[in-house]
Amino acid sequence: MPSSWAMLLLHTGIFFSNLLLGSAAFGSYQENNNGTVPLTVSLPSGSSSGLLWQDLSVMTPSSQCLLRSSSGFVENGHICGILGPSGAGKTTFLSTIAGRPEASLHVNGQVLHYQLDNGHSNNNNNDNNYNYKCAPVQSGGVAWLQQHDAFFERLTVKETLDLAVFLELPHLSWTQRDQVARSCLDSLGLSPLQDRPVGSPKASRVLDGATLSGGEMRRLSVAVELVTMPHLFIADEPTSGIDSKMSENVMAAIASLARERQIPCFCTLHQPRSSIWHMLDAVILMAPGGRICYAGPREDVLGYLSSVGYDCPSLTNPAEFVVDLVSVDPENVEQAAKDSKRIEELAATFARYTKEQQSTNGGTTCTIVSDDSLPVSKAQQQTSSVVEIDDTKQRHPFRAVRRFGALFRRSWRQNIRSTFLNAFRLLISTGTALMLSQIFPSIAKGEPPQPKSVVDRVALLSFGVINMMMTAVMKTLDVFAKEKPIVQREKNRNLYSSLEYLLSKSVAEIPLDVTFAVVFTATLKATTGLAISWSNLTATFSLMTVAGASLGLLIGSFTSSQEAAVSTGIPIVIIMMIVGIINPSGVDPTIEKPLLIQSIKTFSPIATAIEALALAEFSGMEFEQQKSFLGWRKIRDVSRVGGVALVKNGDEVLDALGLRDADYPGVMRHMTALSLLNFGLCWLFLGFSDTAWFGRLKQLYKATFSGRGARGVTTSTKDECAPDPIETVNRHTMTVTQQIKPKRVAVNARV
Numbered sequence: 001m002p003s004s005w006a007m008l009l010l011h012t013g014i015f016f017s018n019l020l021l022g023s024a025a026f027g028s029y030q031e032n033n034n035g036t037v038p039l040t041v042s043l044p045s046g047s048s049s050g051l052l053w054q055d056l057s058v059m060t061p062s063s064q065c066l067l068r069s070s071s072g073f074v075e076n077g078h079i080c081g082i083l084g085p086s087g088a089g090k091t092t093f094l095s096t097i098a099g100r101p102e103a104s105l106h107v108n109g110q111v112l113h114y115q116l117d118n119g120h121s122n123n124n125n126n127d128n129n130y131n132y133k134c135a136p137v138q139s140g141g142v143a144w145l146q147q148h149d150a151f152f153e154r155l156t157v158k159e160t161l162d163l164a165v166f167l168e169l170p171h172l173s174w175t176q177r178d179q180v181a182r183s184c185l186d187s188l189g190l191s192p193l194q195d196r197p198v199g200s201p202k203a204s205r206v207l208d209g210a211t212l213s214g215g216e217m218r219r220l221s222v223a224v225e226l227v228t229m230p231h232l233f234i235a236d237e238p239t240s241g242i243d244s245k246m247s248e249n250v251m252a253a254i255a256s257l258a259r260e261r262q263i264p265c266f267c268t269l270h271q272p273r274s275s276i277w278h279m280l281d282a283v284i285l286m287a288p289g290g291r292i293c294y295a296g297p298r299e300d301v302l303g304y305l306s307s308v309g310y311d312c313p314s315l316t317n318p319a320e321f322v323v324d325l326v327s328v329d330p331e332n333v334e335q336a337a338k339d340s341k342r343i344e345e346l347a348a349t350f351a352r353y354t355k356e357q358q359s360t361n362g363g364t365t366c367t368i369v370s371d372d373s374l375p376v377s378k379a380q381q382q383t384s385s386v387v388e389i390d391d392t393k394q395r396h397p398f399r400a401v402r403r404f405g406a407l408f409r410r411s412w413r414q415n416i417r418s419t420f421l422n423a424f425r426l427l428i429s430t431g432t433a434l435m436l437s438q439i440f441p442s443i444a445k446g447e448p449p450q451p452k453s454v455v456d457r458v459a460l461l462s463f464g465v466i467n468m469m470m471t472a473v474m475k476t477l478d479v480f481a482k483e484k485p486i487v488q489r490e491k492n493r494n495l496y497s498s499l500e501y502l503l504s505k506s507v508a509e510i511p512l513d514v515t516f517a518v519v520f521t522a523t524l525k526a527t528t529g530l531a532i533s534w535s536n537l538t539a540t541f542s543l544m545t546v547a548g549a550s551l552g553l554l555i556g557s558f559t560s561s562q563e564a565a566v567s568t569g570i571p572i573v574i575i576m577m578i579v580g581i582i583n584p585s586g587v588d589p590t591i592e593k594p595l596l597i598q599s600i601k602t603f604s605p606i607a608t609a610i611e612a613l614a615l616a617e618f619s620g621m622e623f624e625q626q627k628s629f630l631g632w633r634k635i636r637d638v639s640r641v642g643g644v645a646l647v648k649n650g651d652e653v654l655d656a657l658g659l660r661d662a663d664y665p666g667v668m669r670h671m672t673a674l675s676l677l678n679f680g681l682c683w684l685f686l687g688f689s690d691t692a693w694f695g696r697l698k699q700l701y702k703a704t705f706s707g708r709g710a711r712g713v714t715t716s717t718k719d720e721c722a723p724d725p726i727e728t729v730n731r732h733t734m735t736v737t738q739q740i741k742p743k744r745v746a747v748n749a750r751v
């Protein structure tokens with residue numbers, strides 16, 4: 001056995017054994033347990049509610065610590081900025097407190113919405129005897145502003161918001177939904193832009209006309225996230241990619257909404273300008289490895305750092321100063337060593353400091369109520385009088401039909417308004433058909449079928465198939481990769497299922513795809529002497545376009561970005577093309593094709609389409625009998641290549657091409673089955689890509705076949721996920737709270 005096969009078998013064995021063993025080893029994030037939990041965080045006296053996390057740490061399956069254990073609390077209406085260099089673990093922290101950690105990661109600790117139950121205080125003079133109610137964070141109640149804005153580019157601002165409101169609040173009447181959309185537009189200053197197409201951050205404004213600027217798009221993203229009454233607002237780099245003034249506007253909008261709605265807000269920030277720094281109520285300073293170097297009120301950070309020996313120079317932006325303190329210079333080895341040492345000291349000092357400052361909780365417990373959210377505060381009740389979260393939105397069957405209609409309209413508008421793309425496809429369809437008719441003159445219009453045209457006919461149909469297939473796959477890959485983040489975001493909010501999205505998208509796209517196929521076949525039929533009937537030609541090309549689109553969807557569903565989709569899609573289509581091309585000079589039936597090639601061919605829509613077209617073209621074809629005066633066929637009219645040289649009619653051509661046993665309807669059925677299979681697999685990938693199992697599979701695949709953990713983390717590194725470190729504390733009782741002042745509490749600042 002060649003050594004490469006042995007290695008492959010070995011790796012596969014390791015992969016599956018990892019999978020079996022690994023499944024037992026992964027811990028689970030505590031989400032839904034009812035009961036009481038002892039609090040390791042001192043809560044601010046008098047505060048009513050907020051978000052609380054306890055002993056929260058995150059590890060990779062290979063025991064690499066991404067986030068060191070920490071606890072804290074952010075009061076409702078407050079903004080907590082998470083600052084640190086790239087790769088420190090800010091996004092990991094955000095996704096963990098939002099209840100959406102990557103499926104493969106191992107999370108310890110708890111994240112709870114907390115509310116002081118004022119009505120049931122045992123002793124007003126002692127905070128520890130208050131009853132606290134806590135509810136686990138539900139990912140459906142979290143508004144998450146992603147790092148990158150993703151919208152259907154051709155929809156207007158109002159249409160985008162209307163759909164978001166419809167999906168989030170399906171139980172409201174049309175007028176109520178309109179009111180909600182308009183009030184969101186107003187509060188984010190988007191009303192004057194409501195009829196403008198959203199556009200894409202990368203699109204050329206010259207080509208696409210007036211679309212939204214980066215800052216306006218960010219504000220629209222905020223509006224979409226806040227159409228309901230979330231309990232937590234998370235913003236991952238809300239100011240990335242926009243200029244300084246726009247960043248300030250966006251942050252001001254986020255801050256005022258968080259206060260108005262009384263929800264805690266966490267946002268990661270890279271070097272914010274000082275006006276943004278002053279909008280923050282609390283700050284978490286995070287160093288690489290998820291080390292917390294400071295967590296507490298924003299106005300105390302410089303004082304604290306000064307007390308441990310780091311004074312912020314005058315005229316320096318405090319945000320820049322603190323981020324520089326926890327950054328490592330990757331280009332200078334000596335400096336990097338110094339930076340790492342400083343960071344270790346800062347993290348250890350802060351852990352010690354919080355330990356000293358920590359007030360004893362004296363056995364405070366928090367009662368975990370049901371999975372439903374806590375009773376909302378007064379401010380929330382006022383805002384939510386019209387807008388309520390409706391958890392039944394997926395269940396009502398009639399709503400599923402209306403949702404399908406709304407998703408269909410969105411896809412349809414997106415397609416039909418893509419004027420440039422549609423014009424280009426129209427041009428390509430007509431242009432290619434005209435070009436093919438010129439390249440193969442032996443199939444000229446009005447010419448009776450002759451043996452010499454056999455090879456040209458096979459070649460023309462094959463080129464037609466390849467061209468249409470390439471266009472269908474590439475277009476789908478491009479569009480689907482752009483839509484995927486939007487769909488993922490909406491699915492995270494439980495607004496619809498993958499199946500509803502796929503069906504509505506397909507139903508909206510098929511008419512356009514078929515239109516281009518019809519234009520192509522009509523031009524081809526009008527300019528060439530192909531024998532196949534126009535209806536068969538059109539049916540085959542239409543079905544093939546659908547098969548191509550379904551292949552594009554399948555490839556798009558398991559790749560993570562547009563670039564990955566295209567670079568995976570091109571080789572796949574080329575392989576399908578190589579196995580699918582029929583040798584126009586005929587095949588030798590005595591030579592068996594290797595099993596692998598046969599199998600790929602079975603799944604190649606290109607092979608199937610070429611076969612179908614050849615069957616429809618040559619079945620029953622009679623060649624014109626042109627005889628010379630001696631009664632022989634003219635030599636120049638004989639088909640000139642290989643096995644088809646001596647054929648007398650179309651059926652013999654099909655024999656020579658190896659299609660004796662195939663029939664047109666059977667091959668068309670095969671192509672339909674292929675399309676359905678691709679759709680089905682795409683649905684599975686979309687549905688399961690965010691499950692823990694899929695995450696583990698990906699992680700194990702990377703660990704087994706590349707010897708490295710995900711995203712470049714070496715699997716050999718072991719790193720305990722303890723908080724930054726107070727050496728003598730017993731691991732079981734260790735409860736480091738990140739607090740600066742007992743009375744003002746941790747990541748909680750009052751304004």
Ligand SMILES: Nc1ncnc2c1ncn2[C@@H]1O[C@H](COP(=O)(O)OP(=O)(O)OP(=O)(O)O)[C@@H](O)[C@H]1O
Pocket residue numbers: 060066084085086087088089090091092093102104105709710711712713
């Ligand atoms: N699933 C995972 N498996 C292994 N390592 C991971 C995983 N997710 C993130 N990481 C690693 O954890 C570290 C922190 O990543 P994270 O995205 O949280 O950083 P960040 O501070 O948000 O960075 P940026 O500011 O660049 O977005 C990085 O080194 C990253 O490669």
